[in-house]
Amino acid sequence: MNRKWLPLLLTVPALALILFLLIYPVGDTLAESFLPLDQGWQRYVAFFSEPYNRTVILRTIKIATITTVLSLIFGFIAALFITRCPAKYRTPLLILSVFPLLTGAVVRAFAWMIILGRKGLLNNLLLNLGIVDQPVPMLFTSFSLVTGLVYLFTPLAILSLVGVLDGIEKDVLDASSSLGANPLGVFTQVILPLAVPGLIVGGVLIFTGSLAAFATARLLGGDRQAIMPTQLYEKAMVSFDWNTAGIIATVMVLVTLVAILAMGKLARRFNPATGG
Amino acid sequence: MGRKVHPLLGISAGLVFLFLIAPLVLVLGAAFNDATYLAFPPQSLSLRWFERVLSLQNFMDAFLVSLTVAISATALALLVGIPTSYAIVKHRGSFPSWFSSVFFLPLLVPEIVFGFSLLKTVIVALELPVMTALIAGHTILVLPYAVRVLGASLSNFDFSAEEAAVSLGMHPLKTVLAVVLPNIKAGILAAFILAFITSLNDVSVSLFLTGPGVSTLQVEVLTYVEQYFDPSVAAVSVLLMAITLVVMVVLERSFGLSNVVK
Numbered sequence: 173m174n175r176k177w178l179p180l181l182l183t184v185p186a187l188a189l190i191l192f193l194l195i196y197p198v199g200d201t202l203a204e205s206f207l208p209l210d211q212g213w214q215r216y217v218a219f220f221s222e223p224y225n226r227t228v229i230l231r232t233i234k235i236a237t238i239t240t241v242l243s244l245i246f247g248f249i250a251a252l253f254i255t256r257c258p259a260k261y262r263t264p265l266l267i268l269s270v271f272p273l274l275t276g277a278v279v280r281a282f283a284w285m286i287i288l289g290r291k292g293l294l295n296n297l298l299l300n301l302g303i304v305d306q307p308v309p310m311l312f313t314s315f316s317l318v319t320g321l322v323y324l325f326t327p328l329a330i331l332s333l334v335g336v337l338d339g340i341e342k343d344v345l346d347a348s349s350s351l352g353a354n355p356l357g358v359f360t361q362v363i364l365p366l367a368v369p370g371l372i373v374g375g376v377l378i379f380t381g382s383l384a385a386f387a388t389a390r391l392l393g394g395d396r397q398a399i400m401p402t403q404l405y406e407k408a409m410v411s412f413d414w415n416t417a418g419i420i421a422t423v424m425v426l427v428t429l430v431a432i433l434a435m436g437k438l439a440r441r442f443n444p445a446t447g448g
Numbered sequence: 449m450g451r452k453v454h455p456l457l458g459i460s461a462g463l464v465f466l467f468l469i470a471p472l473v474l475v476l477g478a479a480f481n482d483a484t485y486l487a488f489p490p491q492s493l494s495l496r497w498f499e500r501v502l503s504l505q506n507f508m509d510a511f512l513v514s515l516t517v518a519i520s521a522t523a524l525a526l527l528v529g530i531p532t533s534y535a536i537v538k539h540r541g542s543f544p545s546w547f548s549s550v551f552f553l554p555l556l557v558p559e560i561v562f563g564f565s566l567l568k569t570v571i572v573a574l575e576l577p578v579m580t581a582l583i584a585g586h587t588i589l590v591l592p593y594a595v596r597v598l599g600a601s602l603s604n605f606d607f608s609a610e611e612a613a614v615s616l617g618m619h620p621l622k623t624v625l626a627v628v629l630p631n632i633k634a635g636i637l638a639a640f641i642l643a644f645i646t647s648l649n650d651v652s653v654s655l656f657l658t659g660p661g662v663s664t665l666q667v668e669v670l671t672y673v674e675q676y677f678d679p680s681v682a683a684v685s686v687l688l689m690a691i692t693l694v695v696m697v698v699l700e701r702s703f704g705l706s707n708v709v710k
Contacts, residue, residue: 182532193570193584193587
């Protein structure tokens with residue numbers, strides 16, 4: 173009996189932590205947003221009939237989608253370069269890609285405030301070159317928000333793609349070239365399809381990450397580009413409207429789950445192993 | 449692969465790397481700049497922003513809180529994570545296939561939802577101290593990273609070495625300490641670094657878990673940036689980057705990070 177139960181017993185401390193500190197509190201937040209059922213329903217109806225709330229949800233999804241696509245494109249370019257350059261540059265380039273991950277989201281958003289601010293570097297440059305007469309407002313726009321998010325997530329995209337692109341055997345590429353495929357053909361018909369699993373894994377991480385990127389949204393999007401995490405914070409800590417905060421929390425969890433399930437389904441369809 | 453690189457790929461990859469590094473270089477420049485506004489390149493170098501940061505009491509207090517929380521949460525996560533990874537890697541067959549994903553649940557919940565929920569249950573309902581809530585929250589936050597890295601490290605461990613020691617009469621617990629743990633030293637180190645950095649950089653969970661005199665450095669910096677936009681934040685950023693690097697180098701020196709890369 174001792175032998176049979178030992179493995180489970182070893183996992184009990186971690187399980188207990190997850191249960192009491194994660195599942196219970198978060199479950200409580202989600203359940204509370206629906207309860208009691210009649211009032212919960214009314215709260216949801218009231219929440220969704222407010223145009224501003226719908227705008228924030230749609231904006232969050234839109235921004236996360238654009239961020240995911242751009243980060244994957246940037247990551248793909250960098251990862252492809254890393255796998256193709258001479259071996260001695262590989263490690264330095266990987267370190268270069270990962271280095272931003274060592275700093276927090278606040279620092280990385282701050283860096284873009286220096287660049288995009290009213291008196292920022294970009295505005296200085298544009299003024300000095302005489303391209304504009306007065307500073308262009310760039311901060312607290314969807315542009316600054318997306319830029320900051322893409323900056324946050326491109327390292328993650330590189331990391332999830334380097335492994336996949338590395339796995340594409342040179343023979344396959346040589347074969348397709350020698351069979352007459354031009355570089356564009358090799359790219360669209362061989363490299364891209366084989367990279368799909370990495371694109372999906374990276375895509376899930378980036379999409380769910382941008383849905384919840386509070387610090388970046390707060391510093392680069394501000395109130396004007398409020399997204400779900402910033403709105404949740406406002407409701408919970410500024411206006412102390414915990415009912416609405418609970419609804420936003422529930423919607424965030426649902427959108428995250430749907431994204432993960434949808435990407436998982438996509439992954440199974442495109443998995444070369446199952447021949448889909 | 450070492451194939452010929454198309455010039456177009458080279459140029460666009462160069463731009464991506466520039467995009468990744470230039471903003472951090474700007475922060476570095478702003479931190480050492482003498483001017484009161486953020487300008488690049490620096491007009492004249494000075495350490496005044498570092499002096500200012502070190503003289504700001506709330507930054508220093510918050511830094512101590514961050515350090516305490518990061519070390520405690522990392523230690524706790526390793527303490528419960530090592531037996532967990534050991535069990536799920538060694539006795540893979542005795543758990544249902546979904547079992548290990550339970551430990552990755554913290555990655556599925558948006559951090560801000562988790563932070564808000566902890567505020568409601570741990571601080572408001574249970575009335576536990578803010579520090580306890582912070583350590584608890586960060587332990588959950590870093591647990592998936594610890595379990596993943598430890599699990600990967602244990603997958604490479606040959607458990608027959610452990611069985612050999614036990615069959616030669618060594619006590620099972622002593623075997624774990626003397627045979628298993630030394631062999632996954634590199635994994636433990638990697639898990640420590642990853643968990644420590646994750647905790648130190650967290651904003652969304654800590655945001656809700658602040659109280660009188662207790663707040664983490666990232667939250668303080670965020671609040672500061674919103675109020676005063678001056679180069680002292682750049683100096684804090686540089687200090688944070690430096691601390692992360694120092695942690696990595698110190699751990700490397702004492703345990704050998706090169707083992708992790710291998």
